[in-house]
Amino acid sequence: MPYGSPRDIQQVIVTAEAIQSRVRELGEVISADYAGRNPLLVGVLKGVIFFMTDLLRAVSIPVEVDFMAVSGYTPETRQHGTVRLVKDLELPIEGRHVLFVEDMIDTGLTLNYLLGNLRMRAPASLEVCALFNKPAHRLIDLPVRYLGFDLRENFVVGYGLDFKERYRNLPFIGTLSPDAMKK
Ligand code: IMP
Numbered sequence: 107m108p109y110g111s112p113r114d115i116q117q118v119i120v121t122a123e124a125i126q127s128r129v130r131e132l133g134e135v136i137s138a139d140y141a142g143r144n145p146l147l148v149g150v151l152k153g154v155i156f157f158m159t160d161l162l163r164a165v166s167i168p169v170e171v172d173f174m175a176v177s178g179y180t181p182e183t184r185q186h187g188t189v190r191l192v193k194d195l196e197l198p199i200e201g202r203h204v205l206f207v208e209d210m211i212d213t214g215l216t217l218n219y220l221l222g223n224l225r226m227r228a229p230a231s232l233e234v235c236a237l238f239n240k241p242a243h244r245l246i247d248l249p250v251r252y253l254g255f256d257l258r259e260n261f262v263v264g265y266g267l268d269f270k271e272r273y274r275n276l277p278f279i280g281t282l283s284p285d286a287m288k289k
């Protein structure tokens with residue numbers, strides 16, 4: 107097993123095959139929509155790397171990629187709706203067609219803050235592509251142009267999403283057993 111005990115996973119919520127096929131569909135739609143616009147895909151480390159690399163390979167037009175990193179958020183920063191940028195983009199985005207790629211939108215606070223930050227740099231356009239979304243948890247309404255899956259679960263791991271930095275490498279997403287949450 108490349109990860110902890112398989113018993114750590116209570117239930118598989120989206121299989122690896124379903125994720126891969128949805129990511130391919132998103133890549134095709136994005137390729138059609140952004141043809142001739144040389145989009146820049148921007149992601150936030152680390153959770154998004156799995157989705158980003160699969161999505162990039164599903165895009166058939168010229169495309170560029172860049173990453174930001176934010177400090178892992180605490181209950182306090184969550185309350186204020188701000189996050190600290192610990193790594194900024196390497197490429198300028200003024201006049202560029204930017205597609206913000208996100209693994210998971212939960213409350214929407216992180217994304218809202220980062221979109222505001224990017225908007226100030228005057229991109230030609232700024233849209234969001236999120237693989238997973240928890241609509242019931244949303245605190246801020248955000249325009250999500252491309253969406254993979256809506257989830258009802260409170261907390262899931264896998265395909266980049268972690269619990270205490272573990273389980274990112276699962277090819278599917280699933281809920282954790284109560285025992286695994288105590289570890
Ligand atoms: P938001 O600011 O509440 O939307 O938080 C979004 C971020 O929290 C995501 O980009 C993930 O990194 C993390 N997150 C939210 N829900 C989950 C989950 O169910 N499992 C693992 N990480 C999550």
Ligand code: MG
Pocket residue numbers: 150151152153154209210
């Ligand atoms: Mg994230």
